Amino acid sequence: KAGVTQTPRYLIKTRGQQVTLSCSPISGHRSVSWYQQTPGQGLQFLFEYFSETQRNKGNFPGRFSGRQFSNSRSEMNVSTLELGDSALYLCASSLATTAGSSYNEQFFGPGTRLTVL
Amino acid sequence: LAKTTQPISMDSYEGQEVNITCSHNNIATNDYITWYQQFPSQGPRFIIQGYKTKVTNEVASLFIPADRKSSTLSLPRVSLSDTAVYYCLVGDGDTDKLIFGTGTRLQVFP
Numbered sequence: 001k002a003g004v005t006q007t008p009r010y011l012i013k014t015r016g017q018q019v020t021l022s023c024s025p026i027s028g029h030r031s032v033s034w035y036q037q038t039p040g041q042g043l044q045f046l047f048e049y050f051s052e053t054q055r056n057k058g059n060f061p062g063r064f065s066g067r068q069f070s071n072s073r074s075e076m077n078v079s080t081l082e083l084g085d086s087a088l089y090l091c092a093s094s095l096a097t098t099a100g101s102s103y104n105e106q107f108f109g110p111g112t113r114l115t116v117l
Numbered sequence: 118l119a120k121t122t123q124p125i126s127m128d129s130y131e132g133q134e135v136n137i138t139c140s141h142n143n144i145a146t147n148d149y150i151t152w153y154q155q156f157p158s159q160g161p162r163f164i165i166q167g168y169k170t171k172v173t174n175e176v177a178s179l180f181i182p183a184d185r186k187s188s189t190l191s192l193p194r195v196s197l198s199d200t201a202v203y204y205c206l207v208g209d210g211d212t213d214k215l216i217f218g219t220g221t222r223l224q225v226f227p
Binding site: 004033035044056058090101102107110 | 145147148149150151153158159160161162163166204206207208213214215216217218219220
């Protein structure tokens with residue numbers, strides 16, 4: 001079974017630009033979650049999508065948004081990039097029938113490393 | 118929001134047992150406690166999960182006290198390949214959000 005894939009793997013942008021990251025979950029997984037990982041803040045939950053609906057959202061500004069398509073693929077968008085948005089963005093998929101539960105194992109992709117200059 | 122804290126780092130030698138503790142003061146009543154392992158340039162990977170008392174699988178054990186406000190990941194006889202960052206993950210009791218612990222960097226020496 002193919003794992004979670006994320007594209008692109010690396011991205012360099014400048015302040016004020018916007019960026020779209022893509023995630024393809026494991027076949028059959030309807031839940032896709034996004035996380036931001038930085039040395040200072042660790043792993044922080046951005047949002048979760050389940051069957052094309054945002055089911056849960058972390059404490060990030062509205063510049064961070066996402067969506068999920070009918071095939072469960074998901075995209076994350078960050079508008080008006082700031083230097084502090086430089087991070088590794090991780091996508092994880094799971095069967096996750098219950099929101100906000102760690103019960104369902106999450107399968108992570110390798111991440112997209114975003115650098116904002 | 119729940120605070121989920123772990124020691125920043127730990128050192129060990131090959132063959133020793135390593136215990137990493139996570140404090141989760143506001144875990145959701147019905148949620149499990151899950152631990153992940155992360156190597157550089159990779160996403161986290163599931164290690165073990167439990168709800169209460171003790172759980173053991175082929176790579177680790179997880180000890181959870183009755184109040185469930187903490188948990189301890191135990192790695193028996195670590196090897197160099199266990200050098201990684203370890204995270205606990207719980208659901209927050211108030212917000213239904215998943216909270217990762219602060220992460221523990223384990224360095225195993227030969």
